Amino acid sequence: MxxxxxxxxxxxxxxxxxxxxxxxxxxxxxxxxxxxxxxxxxxxxxxxxxxxxxxxxxxxxxxxxxxxxxxxxxxxxxxxxxxxxxxxxxxxxxxxxxxxxxxxxxxxxxxxxxxxxRRNFAPLQEQLIELDTIKINLTNRTVFDDQVEIQLTPREFQLLDLLIRNKGQVLSRELIYERIWGFDAEVSLKTIDATVKLLRKKLNWNNGKDFIQSVRGVGYKLDL
Structure with missing residues (x-):
C-alpha cells in the first residue's frame, strides 16, 4: 500500500x-x-x-x-x-x-x-511489470518467473518496488536506506548491498540477466 x-x-x-x-x-x-x-x-x-x-x-x-x-x-x-x-x-x-x-x-x-x-474508493487495477520472463505484481506483491514463484522477503520486495517505481533513475544508497529501513534504523549501508545481492540472485536464477545495475560510488538503478 x-x-x-x-x-x-x-x-x-x-x-x-x-x-x-x-x-x-x-x-x-x-x-x-x-x-x-x-x-x-x-x-x-x-x-x-x-x-x-x-x-x-x-x-x-x-x-x-x-x-x-x-x-x-x-x-x-x-x-x-x-x-x-x-x-x-x-x-x-x-x-x-x-x-x-x-x-x-x-x-x-x-x-x-x-x-x-477496505472501502471501495476506486476499481482495483493490478500493477503488473514484466522483466523478460519475470512477472511482478505490485498489487498483491508476488513475483513469478516462468510460472515459478520467487519468494522475496518484505525488504527485498520493498527494494524491488522502489527500483521499479524509479526505473532508469540512479538511487543513492542513502535514499534507499531512508525509504526502506528508515532514518533511525540500526543497520549499516552495507545492508543495502547485501539485500541487493540477494535480490539479484533470486531474479537472475533462471535467465542470468542482471536487471539491477550498480553505479559505482553512488547506488543502484533498474533497467527494464
Whole structure:
C-alpha cells in the first residue's frame, strides 16, 4: 500500500512515516507543505493520504476540496488538533474519509488506515511489470518467473518496488536506506548491498540477466 503523509511538524512527520513503514510495512512518502501534496498526490497513485489540517501555504480543507475536484480517488485521513464538531463536519464535507484528533496513537492510525483501505474508493487495477520472463505484481506483491514463484522477503520486495517505481533513475544508497529501513534504523549501508545481492540472485536464477545495475560510488538503478 502506498501512503502519502502531509505533516509540517518535522518530528511528528518523521515519526509517523517511520512507524508506518516499520509497524505497517507500507511504502511511505512524506511532504511538509500544501503545494507538495498536490504535486505528489496528482502525479502518483497513493492509496491513503494522511493530511494535517494546518499546513504552510494551503490548509487541509482546501487541499481536500481541490484533490476531489481533480479526481483523486484515494482515502484521506485528516489529522488535526481541532476537535470541535463543526471542524469535524467541515473536514468530512471537504472530502476527508476519516478524522483523527492529535495527539494520535500510532496503533489507532494503523487501524484507521486498515478501515479506510477496505472501502471501495476506486476499481482495483493490478500493477503488473514484466522483466523478460519475470512477472511482478505490485498489487498483491508476488513475483513469478516462468510460472515459478520467487519468494522475496518484505525488504527485498520493498527494494524491488522502489527500483521499479524509479526505473532508469540512479538511487543513492542513502535514499534507499531512508525509504526502506528508515532514518533511525540500526543497520549499516552495507545492508543495502547485501539485500541487493540477494535480490539479484533470486531474479537472475533462471535467465542470468542482471536487471539491477550498480553505479559505482553512488547506488543502484533498474533497467527494464
Amino acid at each position: 502506498q501512503i502519502l503523509v502531509a505533516e509540517d511538524d518535522l518530528v511528528l512527520g518523521q515519526l509517523i512515516a517511520h512507524l508506518l513503514k516499520k509497524k505497517g510495512g507500507y511504502q511511505v512518502e512524506w511532504v511538509t507543505t500544501g503545494d507538495e501534496v498536490f504535486d505528489y498526490a496528482i502525479d502518483a497513485h497513493y492509496d491513503v493520504l494522511i493530511l494535517d489540517w494546518m499546513l504552510p501555504g494551503v490548509d487541509g480543507v482546501h487541499i481536500c476540496q481541490r484533490l476531489r475536484r481533480e479526481g483523486y480517488a484515494g482515502a484521506i485521513i485528516m489529522l488535526t488538533a481541532k476537535d470541535a464538531l463543526e471542524d469535524r463536519i467541515n473536514g468530512l464535507d471537504a472530502g476527508a474519509d476519516d478524522y483523527l484528533v492529535k495527539p494520535i496513537e500510532i496503533d489507532e492510525l494503523l487501524a484507521r488506515i486498515r478501515a479506510v483501505s
